[in-house]
Amino acid sequence: MLYQQIIKSSALILLVAPFAGFVLPSFAEDSSGISTETVGGLQSIVNASASKEAQVWLQRIVDAPRKLNYTGIFVYSSDGHMETSRVVHMVNNEGEFERIEVLDGPPREVIRNNNEVKRYFPDRKTLVTEKRGLQKFFPALLPKPLSNLNNSYIVKKVGRERISDYECQVIVLEAKDRMRYSQKLWVDVATGLLLKAAVMERSRIVEQFVFTQIEIDSEIDKELLKPGYVTKSTEVNVTNPVISGTVRGELGWEIKNLPSGFSKINEVRRIFAGKTTPVGHITLSDGLAAVSVFIRPFTKNDPLGPHESYPQQGAINIYARTVGKNVVTTIGEVPRVTVVQIGNSVKTYKVKWTK
């Protein structure tokens, strides 16, 4: 009752007034944002060679895990929440193998054998097996990472810092606008391994991971790659997700009004575990950040209203809305405004939901 009475009083005006004031500075910053972009464009020409050198470092980051053994402890933090994990990573002539154990809270584990990923949740008595279909079957569909980066980021080398006793080159990818986050990367000078990374929104850290201890190029005991958790027949086993094929350009959906720098890199149809209806999956990228758009038919059990918001999870934002008789879910490691703009730009013409 109290709240209602207050609403009726003039207090409401006091509460609303600041919002009106908020609109103006926001537009003012808008226009300065555009001029920053222009300056950024000039800077990237001036710093073209520095940027090129920085890009070589980025490529090293991408390549390093495919060639190196390492074991270590890393801390992942976001939203004031922190979690420590142990990673064992091995490469041999049979491919890449990895085990990550979460050391804080309920035990969880991820075991990866090339394209097969198993996730263990002992407290929930659940094992989830996933096959990463794209890498194996559709290598050409994978985005070429780091292409066209200069359209959206100012890439620069900013000096050296020591992380976990390794000398690291620091690379900054500074977003040219607010439609994406900036990233700061600490790369081991000797091996190219990424030892620390921060996703930033201007000066604020959105999420961060850092190795607190790591041994690179060490001999790996294969025992360390085995799950610490034994599956029992009574436990839930799920295999998920499977890709059903590529349908480039055939989904019948288009995304107009993409934020600058983003382009479509991929369009596939997926079938997830326990589902028979395929889900359309369109992927967009600005060369660094990726955004996925999932489109599926509305079902009668759907909790969704016309729009649905999800809290941000680290750098990931999620936005869902209904379009006709479909639910369009947009997910990406980009600011909220970006998933909303992309989500709202998804238009349909004709959709065939056949398998």
Next chain:
Amino acid sequence: MKDKISALMDGELDSIDVADTISQIKESEELRNEWSTYHLIGDVLRQPTMSIPDIASNIRNELDIESSVLAPDIPKERKSQVFAFAIAASMVAAVAAVTWMGGKTMDLPLTDKPSLQAVAPTVTSDPVLAKKEEAKTEKLVLHDPASIRINDYMFAHGEFTAIRGVSPYMRTVARRP
């Protein structure tokens, strides 16, 4: 209805009405706005140093800290996000079933069956009431498949991250508070 929202916020609503009121809030934007506004008022009133001139500057300061938004339809979104967080913060004990909000979706088992474990136990001695309670709770829990779906989506999306850091599964593993 407004009385009920007010009572819900103060924890004075009886347990049967809680589920019902939440689903109504979810379906009506007007009620969601009401909910947000009540929280805003409540927050302002609870500030120990509150004085009228300070409200404006406090809110303005808070807004300055927040990132500015560019798209014209953002204010609407902002409200619903406020709504999501408000629910998460104030309802933890009463309705654990509100996991569809996404806050705890990261490590849900990927089954399509509504998980009744996710529901906070309700204490009632009246069998008729209990049954009614159960029916309503179940309706709420149907949201679970949505979060499972989000989980699937997050994982499928993970394949496209350009710089994966230590592992493409870093975020997949992470559990949120």
